Amino acid sequence: MDDQPVLDPLGAVRAAGDPATDVYLTGTVFLDIIFTGLDSAPVRGTESWARGMGSSPGGIANMATALARLGLRTTLAAAFGDDVYGDYCWDSLSSGEGIDLSLSRRIPGWHSPVTVSMAYEGERTMVTHGHEAPPPEEAAPACPPPARAAVAALGHRGTSGEGEADEEWIGSAAASGTKVFADVCWDETGRWDPADLEGLRHCAAFLPNAAEAMRYTRTDSAQEAARRLAELVPLAVVTLGSEGAFAVDSGSGETAEVPALIVEALDPTGAGDVFVAGFVTGTLAQWPLADRLAFASLSAALSVQEFGGSLSAPGWIEIASWWQQTKDAAVAGAADPALSRFAFLDDLLPAAPRRWPLRRAVPTIGFRPA
Incomplete structure (x- = not known):
């Protein structure tokens, strides 16, 4: 893992005595189970197969x-x-x-709330269970x-x-x-x-x-x-x-x-x-x-x-990647209004490509760490 510090957007305004x-x-924290890749809403009395599924805290x-x-x-x-x-x-x-x-x-004997979310046609439908x-x-x-x-x-x-x-x-x-x-x-x-x-x-x-x-x-x-x-x-x-x-x-x-x-x-x-x-x-x-x-x-x-x-x-990796791709496309001749709208990112993101430590949770409960 890269030992460089993570970009701190508040670095310029932090001072001694600030809150930790x-x-x-x-x-409320839910366990979210998400189905994606559905072509349409589920129909009563039928079984729908989703092309993707994941789980995460919600x-x-x-x-x-x-x-x-x-x-x-x-x-x-x-x-x-x-x-x-x-x-x-x-x-x-x-x-x-x-x-x-x-x-x-941690609450002994309390069942975690669970939400199942189905994404289709740019929208979502959810079913939730909780005590x-x-x-x-x-x-x-x-x-x-x-x-x-x-x-x-x-x-x-x-x-x-x-x-x-x-x-x-x-x-x-x-x-x-x-x-x-x-x-x-x-x-x-x-x-x-x-x-x-x-x-x-x-x-x-x-x-x-x-x-x-x-x-x-x-x-x-x-x-x-x-x-x-x-x-x-x-x-x-x-x-x-x-x-x-x-x-x-x-x-x-x-x-x-x-x-x-x-x-x-x-x-x-x-x-x-x-x-x-x-x-x-x-x-x-x-x-x-x-x-x-x-x-x-x-x-x-x-x-x-x-x-x-x-x-x-x-995180900043995804933001920096998107911004670099946007600027590269503009150099190649594809005009994008985002180039001026997001110009402030140049002052925030480093000029040279940089790797930040990628600290991420595993996006499913189905796998155990290797």
Whole structure:
């Protein structure tokens, strides 16, 4: 393995006395089993064969892995079952990806949640099984550790009071100086009650997708939804799927919009989490808003070209390779608008080809180390 250090996107802004953790996360870890290469949706009463299959830690693990692969010091507080699935997820995240699990807990007798995802026609269908989650105090600390940033999920969370507990730790984190980035849970009730977003008062940024943003704001366009949300949070970022992303900074009044990269998508699982990870990275590194959006979109585009959620997240090797290929194509005469849009990568990536240590978890529970 190359002994050169991994690229640190926050190297220019680190200082003595900074928190040991760059990003703190808490949430549910699933075992994801992903089927790819399906020509169409499964039909009742028939058997469908998939051309590809893999497994990986999912749920909050998608974002934790994406952040860690971009060089951020990531701490995850979550519950893990003491079954084989829990062992695999724990080892993949801790040993395979270098994520700090010191605040996570192994729960005796708890069956790990499992999601089966089927990718076809650019979309996915999921089936999930899980038992009642352990009490919050067994899964994550009530008071989060000092961190530069944290990512929280807002929105409708059912009637268990879980959302209230989440808002407490979000408020504690923000009060300690942590920048809280919020995404949102899909509201299966269809209510889309704006009161579910009360936690935004503690947050530095909110990153819903277009459908979620328009439903919460009762607007007809993602751009108008972003402007409405910017009245509630300093920075509103709305992802537009194949059309890119749009952001409004309520403090400066700045807006930015970037188109999505056109790629052949194999599996969209976890792409939203990878987008958030890229945007958090750029924000902590103090990049301009348009560059943050472009980098987040690039990260998400690279992820959908591989199967799985967490283990498809790109690292600097994949980003540097894509950028070099883009520049080589331009030299060969194939004009690409990405050449100017991503020019900021030249200041971030080394001019000469370089090998970074590739620390990766094995993308299936089906194989044992040699």
